[in-house]
Amino acid sequence: MxxxxxxxxxxxxxxxxxxxxxxxxxxxxxxxxxxxxxxxxQANAMSLATADATGKPSVRTVLLKEVDTGFVFYSNYRSRKxxxxxxxxxAAGSLTWVTIHRQVRFAGPVERVDDAMSDAYWATRPRxxxxxxAASDQSRGLSSRAELERRVADLEARHPGAVxxxxxxxxxxxxxxxIEFWQGRxxxxxxxxxxxxxxxxxxARRLAP
Numbered sequence: 001m002x003x004x005x006x007x008x009x010x011x012x013x014x015x016x017x018x019x020x021x022x023x024x025x026x027x028x029x030x031x032x033x034x035x036x037x038x039x040x041x042q043a044n045a046m047s048l049a050t051a052d053a054t055g056k057p058s059v060r061t062v063l064l065k066e067v068d069t070g071f072v073f074y075s076n077y078r079s080r081k082x083x084x085x086x087x088x089x090x091a092a093g094s095l096t097w098v099t100i101h102r103q104v105r106f107a108g109p110v111e112r113v114d115d116a117m118s119d120a121y122w123a124t125r126p127r128x129x130x131x132x133x134a135a136s137d138q139s140r141g142l143s144s145r146a147e148l149e150r151r152v153a154d155l156e157a158r159h160p161g162a163v164x165x166x167x168x169x170x171x172x173x174x175x176x177x178x179i180e181f182w183q184g185r186x187x188x189x190x191x192x193x194x195x196x197x198x199x200x201x202x203x204a205r206r207l208a209p
Contacts (some may be wrong), residue, residue: 012101015183015191017204024179024195024202028104029067035097046073047094053087065121070173071106072113074121076138077168085110091174101184108177118170130163131155
């Protein structure tokens with residue numbers, strides 16, 4: 001397979017920092033909404049990179065659930081990502097929208113959202129998703145699929161109504177110190193605008209593709 005042949009001959013309008021504005025978090029939220037409006041499949045699918053205390057990295061895809069002062073996702077606190085964030089509370093994320101030739105990358109320290117926010121989001125999840133999250137000892141070994149299904153059946157029997165949010169499940173927020181906007185251009189002369197935060201001030205610069 002010649003992977004060099006797997007590319008598109010496309011062009012898009014140029015990108016300038018002035019178009020993105022002074023607040024790159026708000027600009028990232030705007031790009032996400034544009035991806036949703038363009039019917040990009042699973043537009044909030046986010047690659048999330050973490051590392052353990054020794055710096056060994058791992059990456060997986062999670063769902064970005066909110067953009068407020070940062071980028072919010074939810075997980076089991078005892079999962080591999082949760083363990084790594086306890087050891088090294090920094091992460092990087094990437095939203096890639098291939099069909100519209102855009103990407104947003106961001107990195108910074110990670111904090112847990114407060115219990116009220118986690119409770120509010122948990123209440124919006126379908127019952128089946130609540131049961132699944134409560135039944136899963138995420139990232140830990142399972143003897144069989146049947147073991148997981150037994151846990152699900154037990155939770156369904158014990159909680160015929162509302163399913164309480166597990167104490168070890170909730171939200172994280174990546175508080176960005178760096179955000180990069182990537183816009184695909186012809187001949188791979190892509191536009192890249194990087195924002196970095198120093199204290200409360202964001203500064204922007206163009207990066208070579």
